[in-house]
Amino acid sequence: MTGLSGKIIAELVAEVGPVWQARQDARLSDRPRRRAPGAGAKYKLVFVDRLLATLVHLRHSSTHDVLAAWFGVDRSTITRAINEIRPLLADRGCRVEQGIRLRTVADVVAYLDSVRQTALMDATEIRVRRPTVKRAGRHQFISGKSRQNAMKALMITDAQGRVLFCGATTRGSTADITQARQAGVTDWLEHTMAVEILTDAGYQGLGAQTCGQVLTPMLKHHKKRLERMPGIGELRVAQRKSHARRRVRVEHGIAHLKNWGSLARHLGCRESLDDTVRAIAGLLSDQQRIDRPQRKPVAALTASAM
Template identity: 60%
Template sequence: MGAGAKHRLVFVDRLLATLVHLRHATTHDVLACWFGVDRSTITRAIGEVRPLLAKLGCTVSPGVRRRTLAEVVDHLGGKTGIIGGTEIRVRRPAAGRKDRDTFVSGKSRQNAVKAMVVTDADGRVLFCSPTKPGSCADITHARQLGLVKLLADGPTVEVLADAGCQGLGAQTGGRVVTPPHRKFKKNAPDCYEEMYERQRKAHSSRCIRVEHGVARLKNWRALARHLGRREHISDTVQAVAVLLSHQQTAELIPSRQV
């Protein structure tokens, strides 16, 4: 403590610069002009404040934060949660690197990273995971986060997921609910087609809330497309999720009547 160069910006200014950078993707050069400092000062400030925001944890209720997926599952005990994956485009690794194809997404065929987002039934963000390369499947990402073990050993929770997580339901005793499997690929009876479409639309109408939460995350320009270093994207995604969850919780508190 106390070592290194002294800060030319007080903590409030460093925090403000980080918030503007995350919300509007303002470049470090522009922020340096606004605050009247060198570009390296802004880079240092954002590099220090962004991890602090990422470690705070999402706000699940006024004054209550949850940092890990296990804590979020305990919070959802007896309630319904929705899990969904989202992709964020990143720069392609340099030619010659052995992991150059690791970030190519099988869905969008673009270089991207993936994050798993958990929301409640109303679409409020409760958890956002660290990112994985775009080639990682959604079901693999969920397993690596320990979701199967948490649901099998934890409280009774209903988790809605899309077709990318089909197979988790059998591993969690039916606690992960995915769209119904299609039993007939050809020559399906008319009655089955109607029933299948009705069940699929009913499930989709419940899962759409997580897409609303993801859309609110993507409204932050820093997540529209990441142009910085890929090693910083996890902190960026989680910091935005922390700020968004706090904003969504603050909107639930009724304003004081004058």
């Protein structure tokens, strides 16, 4: 039902369980006790069931009523459980190595600088509910690309398409390059010179701002101009194809992210979308690192067979 292996779920129980219990104890200790210890209503939904309900909701975008009937509790119990577990999953970050997780753009830039790896960056739009008529700035949610009400999330992956960061959600009308600047990509790249990030044409201009650390495809030129320069047209086409061939893995990473029903079309509150995106990105990174480890290159497989 969740699409995750038993090993990942066991790690989630061991990692998130103590944090959830600590928050519950802190919440109870913040107010004066009015009942004797052990009095009052008992939890009908233990932590493991709360975690599973949240994972199923994120995976299939199941309604709270369906989950309530499945677990035999009230709908409000499921709503409370999801609102408690989802922020804890979002705060975990994305797994890159055993014991190392990336939670912010600054963590991603520092990690890429230390391992000297190429990263891929792109933005993805997630359809959301139409804001109410009386909401100020309602038109800002309309995407200029899809002409639909959407919000945009920034995604950074490694060269194999494994997610390193996903978040920094903004309204759908925000340009890709503006979102990257607001997320602090250019600010953190100023502190390093060894990071290479491949992007699409929507980030034209970041290359000059980051001293060439952000690589964008070459601009298209008019055919009549290329006719005056023999061989230049073929060279530019070959360079654009090579760039697209290297950058396509981030599109695959976005496709894996959209396999989760909550991001195929977000039907919940827009305010909770950022937590949903970061929670699913962390779960997807666990899935990519544990359930689907990196495959050997074709050359290495041929050499081992010989």
